[in-house]
Amino acid sequence: MAHEMSGEELRRYREQRGMNQQALVGWLNERLNRRYDRAKISRWETGAERIPQIVAGALKTATEPVGIPAAAVRAAPVVFCAANQKGGVAKTTTCVNVAWLLAQSGRRVLLIDCDPQANATVHLGVDPHERELAKATLTHALKASRPMKEFMTPVCDGAFDLLPSSISLAAADRELLRQPNGTLILRAKIAQLAGLYDFVVLDCPPHLGELTVSVLNAADQLLIPTQTEMLSMMGIPQLFETIAGVRELVNPRLQILGVLPTMYSPRRLQDETVMKELRELAAAEQLRLFSPVKRAADYSKSVMAGRPGLAYNPNSAGAESFREIADSLLALAGEEMRHGA
Structure with missing residues (x-):
């Protein structure tokens, strides 16, 4: 046979x-x-x-x-990502704060910065240049045969772990195209983490290149953050097409957790107009529309402090929205544990 x-x-x-x-x-x-x-x-x-x-x-x-030992049963982590091909929609802010909330619930959490701009890395007080010199970034983890765990760095006083990014990741789009099954490497690397983490949070780059496709190939749950502006909404239909292709060919388990309106100002007519269209979109696609995140200075200040906004101020605007997302992920993880039992 x-x-x-x-x-x-x-x-x-x-x-x-x-x-x-x-x-x-x-x-x-x-x-x-x-x-x-x-x-x-x-x-x-x-x-x-x-x-x-x-x-x-x-x-x-x-x-x-x-001579081959029996397999140990190790639960795979729930892999969550936030994606939108438009930049400036609070993807990083969302990932950092959701990771913090999951960690505060007692879960073992890893945040992987998949953006060459390294916004999540900087947000959490880690110097991308230092990590690059130490050969301890996502770029090196994707290329190395060493275990993924060796590339992690604890953040927020050890609350959760970070796999940092740096500008060297910018070349990965081209390199992934040249490799057979290149967009599956991240998925294979994350598979190594079974039993080590309960949640893996992936922060995407602001475009639909090979890196973002790699993230979608690896993810279980996708959140779509969108600023309450027309330009931000315009990229969502193309993202839907990419998701459909990923589901059909590679990752049928990928689900859309919902849509998160961000940088919302209820006093602006444009924001209210876009919120109406988002409600219609969510209803038509049968998606959850999370509570909008209002504009707030706390998140900019938290970057300077090298901490998530909700660690800096637990009552920041948008705290309710991020808690809704974290609670949804915790509920999904609980369902997976029950089905696997």
């Missing part, structure tokens, strides 16, 4: 058994009389090379007596 195994399956198989790549190399070489190395395992896991049937067969028929 022919045996097939994807790169993501191989990585999950290895990680579930507590094996690093070198341990797997040693087992395969001894059992199959081959001379594989870690680089070969890495190419298999990222999809750059097809996994030989003899390797897939050996792994799928292996049991503890021949």
